[in-house]
Amino acid sequence: MEDKILLAHGSGGKLAHDLIAKSFVSALDNPLLAQMDDSAVFEANGQLAFTTDSYVVNPIFFPGGNIGKLAVCGTVNDLSMSGAKPLYLSLALIIEEGLFLSDLKQVVDAIRTTAEEASVKIITGDTKVVDRGSADRLFINTAGIGIIPEGVNISGSNARSGDKVILSGTIGDHGIAVLSKREGISFSTELESDCAPLASLVAEMLKVSRNIHCLRDPTRGGLATTLNELSEQSKVGIRIEEAKIPVRDEVFGACEMLGFDPLYVANEGKLVAIVAEEDAEKILKAMRRHPYGKNAVIIGEVISEHPGRVVMKTLLGSSRIVDMLTGDLLPRIC
């Protein structure tokens, strides 16, 4: 009995207090969280970024990470994509009755480690427990607050004709790694999720240039959907070259086999940057010096023709329109 989550762990009573004290407050130790009031209180002055995501990935453990690491990375990255320095996260868990406490511990350990890497503090939280069958093991929500340095103005609507489009590395790793675990597909080499917090990569980019117009992490819907969003928001066209887009052999092979297009497969440790042409090389170099940007490459440019559309020069030399994802390619990938 003792090594599993019970409904009473979500009651707000004694067991809930014990779980919070033992599993969260001591593991994620910081003075703001330890205050244990209904809200955490902090001082801030300036432009703040605020974001939220829920994580329902299935399975909760996958090669290269787990739902806890993902929940920190995803929200840290959403803040980073606004140019913000991530400061604080909230952490809210919905746990299915019967979850092993050892699994919960592993998830919380990943949360702690990833938050440390990203220099964010988890300062407020919530735990709910639902009866068996009313959820699938564990769902996590994180919301995040970051501060935007002065002079930084990054938005999906800032792309301008002539800008360069930089991709920070290979695409499709996360989606295929999760899928392979879920479906029991094995590769000759272990393919891992790219799940990573990109705050320090963005900080390095901002050190060399403030001419970064758009940043976005191509998660659900993949690179294709992200580029479509940016072209729509900025009312510009985007032209990319298929030959420039890095895809691992394992991902390419799995996509061939399963009938997926890597352009639509989710990433959790990659970003797309749309930057002023004159600073593109400088930014690219800064990215390549960082472990999470070492395979960064310019994949295309922003054009004034066909606003709201993404076109790709294919490997065969023809051009095709790359549309937003339709349907449900890979459910519960994040």
Add this chain to the structure above:
Amino acid sequence: MEDKILLAHGSGGKLAHDLIAKSFVSALDNPLLAQMDDSAVFEANGQLAFTTDSYVVNPIFFPGGNIGKLAVCGTVNDLSMSGAKPLYLSLALIIEEGLFLSDLKQVVDAIRTTAEEASVKIITGDTKVVDRGSADRLFINTAGIGIIPEGVNISGSNARSGDKVILSGTIGDHGIAVLSKREGISFSTELESDCAPLASLVAEMLKVSRNIHCLRDPTRGGLATTLNELSEQSKVGIRIEEAKIPVRDEVFGACEMLGFDPLYVANEGKLVAIVAEEDAEKILKAMRRHPYGKNAVIIGEVISEHPGRVVMKTLLGSSRIVDMLTGDLLPRIC
């Protein structure tokens, strides 16, 4: 097909964009949300409060509210309990495949109405869809940011011997209303949840006094658990009088029948205030002028004896220790 949520609504692709544009951005219309970047950006200066809660209430519609109203009230109230003026909320939904769009609309309508009443703006959000059987209709997370006015210092650790304990109204209404709907119990008069945003009540209280030491909303675990938390955090004793605690006849009757103690039943529109003795009457009067505080009453006081313990003078005149909730009285009440 069209009137239900599909897995593709959570894909990040076209259907997801349509759902977000139609169901959320237009319904919850504000310029920060409409920006549609990965984070919402706002300007803030001072002491900020940050909080989060997930809502898994079953059923999602209950007398006096629904999960959407609850998700706004709960987080607004957690901010208010720090003395903060609530400013912004995030809104993250986990939807089970098959949810009727008409039900979703009703929930979002309640979110809009309640957010308007509480003067908060929903500025960022997320939607996930999980396959049938992996969640129970709809779970909602809201995180909230508020600003703490200068000179306000409210915390669960601020109670001092001699302080008065004020309760804003009847207890147990929410828990029993939800339970009655879930179990199909009917009352001669309809009992409704007390679910309400308490921001304006707290604002009125702060207008007449800054000697408010602790505020807390007695949700999960009820009044008994909240008083125990406050006595532990402040390392003081709390003495209350059973005769002073207002309980509706329907709640009393249902509790008798079901073997519950109203002291442990959840509320969603009530607060406990621990205030300096000299300002207690003034604060009480301000509360009674407000619709959500019209039944406010002083139920006890803070004492230096037995720190960390709550004692109650019972209706029969004896004294008993009121402990924190143990076990799982009423799961999925919020």
